[in-house]
Amino acid sequence: xxxxxxxxxxxxxxxxxxxxxxxxxxxxxxxxxxxxxxxxxxxxxxxxxxxxxxxxxxxxxxxxxxxxx
Numbered sequence: 001x002x003x004x005x006x007x008x009x010x011x012x013x014x015x016x017x018x019x020x021x022x023x024x025x026x027x028x029x030x031x032x033x034x035x036x037x038x039x040x041x042x043x044x045x046x047x048x049x050x051x052x053x054x055x056x057x058x059x060x061x062x063x064x065x066x067x068x069x
Contacts, residue, residue, distance in 0.1 A: 004035075019066045021041070023061070029060070043062060045062055
């Protein structure tokens with residue numbers, strides 16, 4: 001339930017203003033990004049390689065920031 005609307009809203013409620021929830025994913029997920037915004041987060045998405053060498057697996061980190069209401 002952490003990744004549904006209720007779980008994300010609970011995570012947001014547990015954070016102080018300025019707090020960040022970071023969620024790792026093996027792939028991009030626009031619906032998850034939209035769900036984070038729906039519950040009130042400001043979202044930044046970082047896409048990076050898992051290794052320094054070219055051709056390594058890609059990872060996605062969702063950075064969900066709790067802003068003042």
